Amino acid sequence: MDHLGPEAVVSFVDGELTASALHRARVHLVHCPECRAEVRAQRRTSEVVHDSNFTSEVSMPADLFARLKSMAETGCPDGPDAAATPTPRPEGVLDRVETLLRAVRRGGRAD
Numbered sequence: 001m002d003h004l005g006p007e008a009v010v011s012f013v014d015g016e017l018t019a020s021a022l023h024r025a026r027v028h029l030v031h032c033p034e035c036r037a038e039v040r041a042q043r044r045t046s047e048v049v050h051d052s053n054f055t056s057e058v059s060m061p062a063d064l065f066a067r068l069k070s071m072a073e074t075g076c077p078d079g080p081d082a083a084a085t086p087t088p089r090p091e092g093v094l095d096r097v098e099t100l101l102r103a104v105r106r107g108g109r110a111d
Contacts, residue, residue, distance in 0.1 A: 004028060004035045013042045 004012065004025060011017050012025050029036050 003032065004038065009035070009038050009042050012039060013046055 008017070008021070008025060012022070017025060029039060
């Protein structure tokens with residue numbers, strides 16, 4: 001029997017699963033005591049973290065809050081794609097041979 005992965009357990013506890021994924025998780029939890037235990041442990045952990053964030057000792061810096069709020073409102077710019085990521089050029093003969101072998105295995109070009 002496949003178990004719920006850690007991400008699925010967290011998403012289940014946080015209420016972030018889609019309707020169909022939530023249904024599958026609930027059906028699985030009915031039959032799997034190990035995953036039910038994981039969900040209980042995650043809920044306890046979540047409650048501890050949640051409770052600890054409501055003390056006057058823990059606060060978010062105002063500039064961080066402003067930046068996060070701005071990102072949420074305007075969105076984040078696209079980052080570089082794989083083609084724009086710089087890669088070092090082969091330096092020696094062995095580096096060039098290794099690059100050529102990788103390209104041959106991929107069926108692509110060795111730049």
